Amino acid sequence: MPELPEVETVRQGVARWVAGRRIATVEVHHPRAIRRHLPGAEHFATVLVGRTVLDACRRGKYLWLPLDSGDAIVGHLGMSGQLLVQPAEAPDETHLRVRFTFDDDGPQLRFVDQRTFGGLAVSEGGAALPAEIAHIARDPMDPEFSDADFLAGLRRRRTEVKRALLDQTLISGVGNIYADEALWRARLHGARQTDTLTGPAVGRLLGHVRDVLGEAIKVGGTSFDALYVNVNGESGYFDRALNVYGREGLPCTRCGTPIRREPFMNRSSHSCPRCQPRPRVLGRRS
DNA sequence: CGTATTCCCTGGGGGC
DNA sequence: TGCCCCCAGGGAATAC
Numbered sequence: 001m002p003e004l005p006e007v008e009t010v011r012q013g014v015a016r017w018v019a020g021r022r023i024a025t026v027e028v029h030h031p032r033a034i035r036r037h038l039p040g041a042e043h044f045a046t047v048l049v050g051r052t053v054l055d056a057c058r059r060g061k062y063l064w065l066p067l068d069s070g071d072a073i074v075g076h077l078g079m080s081g082q083l084l085v086q087p088a089e090a091p092d093e094t095h096l097r098v099r100f101t102f103d104d105d106g107p108q109l110r111f112v113d114q115r116t117f118g119g120l121a122v123s124e125g126g127a128a129l130p131a132e133i134a135h136i137a138r139d140p141m142d143p144e145f146s147d148a149d150f151l152a153g154l155r156r157r158r159t160e161v162k163r164a165l166l167d168q169t170l171i172s173g174v175g176n177i178y179a180d181e182a183l184w185r186a187r188l189h190g191a192r193q194t195d196t197l198t199g200p201a202v203g204r205l206l207g208h209v210r211d212v213l214g215e216a217i218k219v220g221g222t223s224f225d226a227l228y229v230n231v232n233g234e235s236g237y238f239d240r241a242l243n244v245y246g247r248e249g250l251p252c253t254r255c256g257t258p259i260r261r262e263p264f265m266n267r268s269s270h271s272c273p274r275c276q277p278r279p280r281v282l283g284r285r286s
Numbered sequence: 287c288g289t290a291t292t293c294c295c296t297g298g299g300g301g302c
Numbered sequence: 303t304g305c306c307c308c309c310a311g312g313g314a315a316t317a318c
Contacts, residue, residue, distance in 0.1 A: 080312050115295045267311055
């Protein structure tokens with residue numbers, strides 16, 4: 001389940017292993033993987049062959065690879081997507097969707113995605129920032145992220161704080177897992193109305209969001225090895241560092257109260273009933 | 287217009 | 303053992 005730390009790990013790997021290389025061939029193995037590229041698979045391949053990848057960049061959970069043509073490859077991993085750097089002789093992955101080869105005959109770049117929520121597209125003239133993702137807010141690790149603007153955005157809204165954390169046009173990179181973890185650290189229930197939060201409380205919440213993302217990025221870096229970019233969210237920190245996510249019924253690491261799981265937008269929210277009491281009346285969900 | 291819900295997709299796992 | 307249904311979840315599209 002790639003959120004900001006996983007996508008950042010992938011970005012670093014692609015920048016290291018793919019930047020500076022010229023694309024030789026492009027194979028689209030599943031049309032759904034490029035459904036956002038409206039001109040279709042043939043155009044996708046044609047426009048990319050011969051182009052040199054200059055870098056790997058990230059906005060929230062989106063990646064883009066600027067090309068020497070001024071265009072960019074835009075990608076989203078969805079929830080099961082991986083970008084792997086693999087030697088040509090490595091057997092095809094079961095869910096291999098797109099393969100790039102390079103004219104240096106070095107390792108291939110492969111987009112692998114079991115559930116095809118993710119995808120790739122070419123953004124015309126998108127090398128600096130693809131127009132397709134211009135609506136995505138900066139992430140809280142970005143030096144240009146504005147805490148004041150975020151606070152103002154929360155104040156303008158009539159919604160719950162967890163919904164706000166997941167709104168990528170307000171703050172990007174945070175998904176269900178890290179939202180739950182940051183709210184636990186901040187001792188806030190996700191159903192708190194955003195306009196009931198004080199400025200200092202929002203500041204503390206942002207601090208916890210940054211802490212949890214930063215800690216995860218550090219561990220995510222270890223999932224690399226010399227030959228391939230691994231986007232394996234389960235390995236590494238997942239089991240060790242989580243305090244609430246996936247821990248229903250297990251004791252809160254702070255107070256020992258069993259962690260609760262509640263339905264939330266067709267998924268789940270995890271929290272400590274004692275550290276994160278439900279808001280009183282306003283904002284209570286039936 | 288702003289906010290909330292729906293839908294896309296597949297394999298692992300639990301219940302029966 | 304096998305089948306069926308639930309579950310995971312980002313974000314665009316749609317509904318309210």
